[in-house]
Amino acid sequence: MGKSCQGGSLKLICGVALFASCAAGQWLNYPAPGIPRLPDGKPNLSAPVPRTPDGKPDLSGLWTNDADPLGQRPVERKPGDIVLTPQGKALQRPRENYFPGARCLPNILYLAVAPFKIFVSRGTVVMLYEHDTTFRQIFIDGRQLPKDPNPTFMGYSVGKWDGDTLEVDTSGFNDDELILPGPHSDALHIIERFRRRDFGHLEIQATINDPKIYAKPWTITVNSHLVPDTELLEYICNENEKDLKHMVESK
Amino acid sequence: MMRRIILILSFGATVAAQWLNYPAAGIPRLPDGKPNLSAPAPKGPDGKPDLYGLWEEEKVQGPYQIMPLLPSAIKPEDVILTPEGETWQRQHKEDHFLDAQCLPRNLVSRVRLEPFKILPLRGTVVILYELDTTYRQIFTDGRELPKDPNPAWWGYSVGKWDGDTLVVDTTGFNDAETILPNGRPHSDALHIIERFRRRDFGHLEIQFKIDDPKIYAKPWSFKEEAHLIPDTELLEYICNENEKDLRHIRVK
Numbered sequence: 394m395g396k397s398c399q400g401g402s403l404k405l406i407c408g409v410a411l412f413a414s415c416a417a418g419q420w421l422n423y424p425a426p427g428i429p430r431l432p433d434g435k436p437n438l439s440a441p442v443p444r445t446p447d448g449k450p451d452l453s454g455l456w457t458n459d460a461d462p463l464g465q466r467p468v469e470r471k472p473g474d475i476v477l478t479p480q481g482k483a484l485q486r487p488r489e490n491y492f493p494g495a496r497c498l499p500n501i502l503y504l505a506v507a508p509f510k511i512f513v514s515r516g517t518v519v520m521l522y523e524h525d526t527t528f529r530q531i532f533i534d535g536r537q538l539p540k541d542p543n544p545t546f547m548g549y550s551v552g553k554w555d556g557d558t559l560e561v562d563t564s565g566f567n568d569d570e571l572i573l574p575g576p577h578s579d580a581l582h583i584i585e586r587f588r589r590r591d592f593g594h595l596e597i598q599a600t601i602n603d604p605k606i607y608a609k610p611w612t613i614t615v616n617s618h619l620v621p622d623t624e625l626l627e628y629i630c631n632e633n634e635k636d637l638k639h640m641v642e643s644k
Numbered sequence: 645m646m647r648r649i650i651l652i653l654s655f656g657a658t659v660a661a662q663w664l665n666y667p668a669a670g671i672p673r674l675p676d677g678k679p680n681l682s683a684p685a686p687k688g689p690d691g692k693p694d695l696y697g698l699w700e701e702e703k704v705q706g707p708y709q710i711m712p713l714l715p716s717a718i719k720p721e722d723v724i725l726t727p728e729g730e731t732w733q734r735q736h737k738e739d740h741f742l743d744a745q746c747l748p749r750n751l752v753s754r755v756r757l758e759p760f761k762i763l764p765l766r767g768t769v770v771i772l773y774e775l776d777t778t779y780r781q782i783f784t785d786g787r788e789l790p791k792d793p794n795p796a797w798w799g800y801s802v803g804k805w806d807g808d809t810l811v812v813d814t815t816g817f818n819d820a821e822t823i824l825p826n827g828r829p830h831s832d833a834l835h836i837i838e839r840f841r842r843r844d845f846g847h848l849e850i851q852f853k854i855d856d857p858k859i860y861a862k863p864w865s866f867k868e869e870a871h872l873i874p875d876t877e878l879l880e881y882i883c884n885e886n887e888k889d890l891r892h893i894r895v896k
Contacts, residue, residue, distance in 0.1 A: 521779050565662070
C-alpha cells in the first residue's frame with residue numbers, strides 16, 4: 394500500500410475500496426473507545442450529544458465537513474448577502490492573483506475540506522487541523538480578547554457558552570489572507586457558533602463582520618459529521634512544491 | 645525567539661497584547677506571587693506525572709541571537725556513521741536546506757527552537773509547537789505502532805509510562821529530514837525513543853535515543869532540558885510569511 398493511501402481526500406477511498414490493505418497502515422481503521430454503537434457494531438451517529446463534567450456539550454471528536462470527495466465547498470451561503478464596500482471592491486481586483494494556498498500560507502480554515510479534531514481541556518478548546526498540520530486554540534477560561542495584538546493569519550479566539558452553543562469571537566487578523574469569495578481587512582471580526590446537534594453532527598455558523606470591506610455582516614454555515622475510528626494524516630503543503638514558479642504577479 | 649526580548653525591552657507595551665502576560669490558573673506561587681518552579685511535579689487523575697504546561701528549552705545569549713544550548717550529552721564518539729550513512733551525508737550536506745524551504749523541522753528542532761505546549765488528553769498526549777504552528781499526537785491508549793504506514797515527516801508516536809517517565813516510541817519516518825540542526829542524516833529505518841520526565845513543577849527533561857541501523861553503527865542518545873514558562877502563550881509562527889530565501893538557493 395503506501396502511495397494509494399496518501400492525502401486526505403483519499404481517506405474515503407481507502408476506507409471503502411482498500412479496507413484490508415489500509416487497516417495495518419496509519420491507524421486509518423482503529424476502533425475508538427467511547428463511541429456509541431449500533432447492534433451491528435457500527436457507530437451510532439444519531440445518539441445523544443455527550444457532555445463534559447460541567448454539563449456542557451462535549452465537542453471532542455474527529456470531524457470532517459460535509460462535502461463530496463471532489464472537494465465541493467462545504468459552505469451554505471445566501472446569495473446577495475455579500476455586499477462589498479468601495480474599499481472592498483478596490484481590494485478585490487488587485488487580489489485576483491493572490492493565492493495564499495499556492496504559497497503554502499495559512500488558509501481560512503472553515504473552508505478546508507480535510508478533517509479536523511476537537512479537544513476540550515483545561516479552559517481551552519484545541520482544534521487540530523489535518524490541513525497544513527496546524528492548530529488553533531480557543532480560550533474558554535474567561536479571558537478577554539487581546540486589545541492590541543500582533544496581527545496574525547489566524548487571529549485570537551475566545552469562547553463562551555450560550556446554552557448548548559459555544560460562541561467563539563476571533564479578531565486580531567492581519568489583512569493578508571482570503572475569505573472566499575473576497576478579501577478582508579485588519580478590522581475583521583468573526584463570530585462562530587459551534588453546535589453539536591447529536592453524537593455525529595456538528596454545525597458551525599460563522600458570521601463575518603468587516604465594516605471596511607463589507608457593507609454588512611454575512612454568515613456561512615458549515616455542516617460537519619463525525620468520522621469515527623480513524624485518525625488525522627500528516628499534510629505538508631510545501632512537500633514537493635511545484636506551483637510557485639508558475640505564478641505570475643499581475644501588473 | 646523575540647518573546648524574551650519583547651518582555652525585557654517593552655514590558656509595558658505588550659501587557660495588553662497577545663496574552664504574553666496572562667496569569668495562568670493552577671500554578672503554585674511563592675509568597676511574592678511568582679511561580680514556584682521547584683514545587684513538586686503535579687499528578688494527573690491516573691496518578692502519573694502531569695506533563696501539562698508551556699515549556700521552553702534552556703537558551704544562552706549568543707553573539708547574534710538567543711540560541712538554544714547545544715545538546716549537552718552528545719558524545720561525538722557515540723555517533724558513528726555506517727558506510728551508507730557516510731554516503732548519505734556527503735550527498736545531502738550541501739543542498740539540503742529544509743528550513744529555507746519551510747519544510748517540516750524535526751522532532752528535536754521543534755523543542756529546541758521555540759516554546760511548546762504539552763496537553764495530556766484522553767488516550768493522547770498532544771504537543772502544540774510554536775515553531776511552524778504545528779502539532780503532534782502521541783497515542784497513550786495502548787495501540788501499537790502501525791506496521792506499514794505511509795512514511796511521514798514526523799513519524800507515528802505511541803507512549804507508555806515507565807514509572808514516572810513517559811516513554812515515546814516513534815517510527816514510520818520518511819528519509820527526507822535531518823535529525824539535528826546542521827544535518828545529521830537518517831533513513832526510513834529511524835526509530836526514536838523519547839523519555840519525558842517532569843523533574844519538578846518547573847523542569848522537564850527529554851532524553852532522545854536515536855536508533856537507525858542503516859545510518860548509524862549503534863544507537864546514540866542525548867538529553868534536552870526545558871523549563872516551564874508560566875503565564876504566557878504560544879505565538880503564531882508562519883515560516884512562509886514574507887519568504888525571500890528560496891530564490892537564493894541553488895540545487896546542484
